[in-house]
Amino acid sequence: MAKRHLTRRQSWRIQKIQDERAARAERRAEKAEESLEGGDLGPEQPGLVIAHFGVQVDVEATSGEFAGQIRRCYRRANLPSLVTGDQVVWRADNQQGGVIVAQQPRQTELCRPDQRGQLKPVAANVDRLIIVFAPLPTPYTNLIDRYLVAAEQAGLEPLLVMNKSDLLAAAADSAELLHWLDDYSRLGYPTLLLSAGAGDGLDQLRSNLQGHTSVFVGQSGVGKSSLINALLPGQDLRVGALSESTGKGTHTTTTARLFHFPDGGDLIDSPGIREFGLTHISHEELLEGFIEFRPFLGHCRFRDCQHLHEPGCALLQAVENGDISAVRMASYRHILSTLDDGADSY
Numbered sequence: 001m002a003k004r005h006l007t008r009r010q011s012w013r014i015q016k017i018q019d020e021r022a023a024r025a026e027r028r029a030e031k032a033e034e035s036l037e038g039g040d041l042g043p044e045q046p047g048l049v050i051a052h053f054g055v056q057v058d059v060e061a062t063s064g065e066f067a068g069q070i071r072r073c074y075r076r077a078n079l080p081s082l083v084t085g086d087q088v089v090w091r092a093d094n095q096q097g098g099v100i101v102a103q104q105p106r107q108t109e110l111c112r113p114d115q116r117g118q119l120k121p122v123a124a125n126v127d128r129l130i131i132v133f134a135p136l137p138t139p140y141t142n143l144i145d146r147y148l149v150a151a152e153q154a155g156l157e158p159l160l161v162m163n164k165s166d167l168l169a170a171a172a173d174s175a176e177l178l179h180w181l182d183d184y185s186r187l188g189y190p191t192l193l194l195s196a197g198a199g200d201g202l203d204q205l206r207s208n209l210q211g212h213t214s215v216f217v218g219q220s221g222v223g224k225s226s227l228i229n230a231l232l233p234g235q236d237l238r239v240g241a242l243s244e245s246t247g248k249g250t251h252t253t254t255t256a257r258l259f260h261f262p263d264g265g266d267l268i269d270s271p272g273i274r275e276f277g278l279t280h281i282s283h284e285e286l287l288e289g290f291i292e293f294r295p296f297l298g299h300c301r302f303r304d305c306q307h308l309h310e311p312g313c314a315l316l317q318a319v320e321n322g323d324i325s326a327v328r329m330a331s332y333r334h335i336l337s338t339l340d341d342g343a344d345s346y
């Protein structure tokens with residue numbers, strides 16, 4: 001306990017220093033804008049935040065004379081902080097930069113805890129969660145289910161992708177894995193079976209990504225980087241680590257970045273985003289996230305039923321009747337037990 005408190009206090013101090021640094025940078029941004037006002041800024045136009053570094057933000061012009069150009073912009077001091085994926089209104093300056101003057105409302109927000117344990121948005125307007133798994137490393141049902149719950153909670157449409165299909169032929173449990181994938185299709189989730197290594201099934205994935213802003217998640221080693229590299233040839237994904245000018249030299253920061261797939265659709269990626277969904281699920285959100293439970297919720301004998309072993313539990317009855325699979329019920333219980341020990345409550 002003591003150790004945890006100390007760590008929290010330390011991280012609070014670190015955050016405080018960062019906040020102060022951000023405030024100083026913000027004052028500089030204000031000055032920069034003041035000196036530019038009075039005719040030096042171009043007209044207001046729409047843009048998309050493709051990376052952010054504190055008060056400085058890379059904005060891609062989405063229409064007009066600069067369409068497709070990326071400009072390093074300052075954010076007007078009265079604006080809330082922006083994240084990758086934000087739609088903004090900006091004005092060009094005459095030095096390849098600009099000033100962001102407004103933020104458009106967000107459709108969705110992906111949040112992660114900061115050093116103080118407070119949930120902070122890390123990406124905006126993502127609408128697809130690509131959940132990647134593979135025959136190897138062996139997938140955990142409850143990890144996939146956790147992602148599905150997180151997708152539901154954040155308002156994202158999930159797509160289940162089993163990568164490394166080339167390993168299925170030799171896998172002893174291949175029938176089981178395919179059956180398992182089928183179970184998710186039957187629940188109504190879109191699924192794809194493909195191989196980044198062999199290049200099989202990538203066209204189907206490409207067409208699923210068109211017209212959407214996606215993030216890729218999944219346990220280490222399932223092939224997220226391989227898939228993204230196949231979809232974004234020639235891009236250096238390490239560009240997430242860029243140096244941020246702070247006025248006191250530069251330091252490296254890892255930011256979420258937005259990429260355009262050549263065949264349409266966008267990707268937002270960063271190491272932090274790949275961990276999205278592993279924390280912060282309340283009991284209610286957990287239940288809501290198991291979509292086949294919904295018709296039975298509110299029908300238990302006890303209002304505060306935990307659906308574990310209570311008499312008159314509508315969910316347990318549904319498992320008995322075969323309307324809910326025992327595997328999903330076990331997964332729900334497993335995730336619930338991790339919520340109860342406080343692992344998910346910051």
Ligand SMILES: Nc1nc2c(ncn2[C@@H]2O[C@H](COP(=O)(O)OP(=O)(O)OP(=O)(O)O)[C@@H](O)[C@H]2O)c(=O)[nH]1
Pocket residue numbers: 163164165166167194195196197198218219220221222223224225226227
């Ligand atoms: N056989 C086979 N191997 C693959 C395939 N896709 C990726 N791999 C291999 O799986 C390993 C892990 O791939 P990565 O792309 O690094 O996995 P990742 O999910 O990005 O892993 P982290 O960066 O740790 O999150 C590498 O050795 C890849 O070559 C595939 O379709 N088939």
Ligand SMILES: [Zn+2]
Pocket residue numbers: 300305306307308310312313314315316
């Ligand atoms: Zn119940």
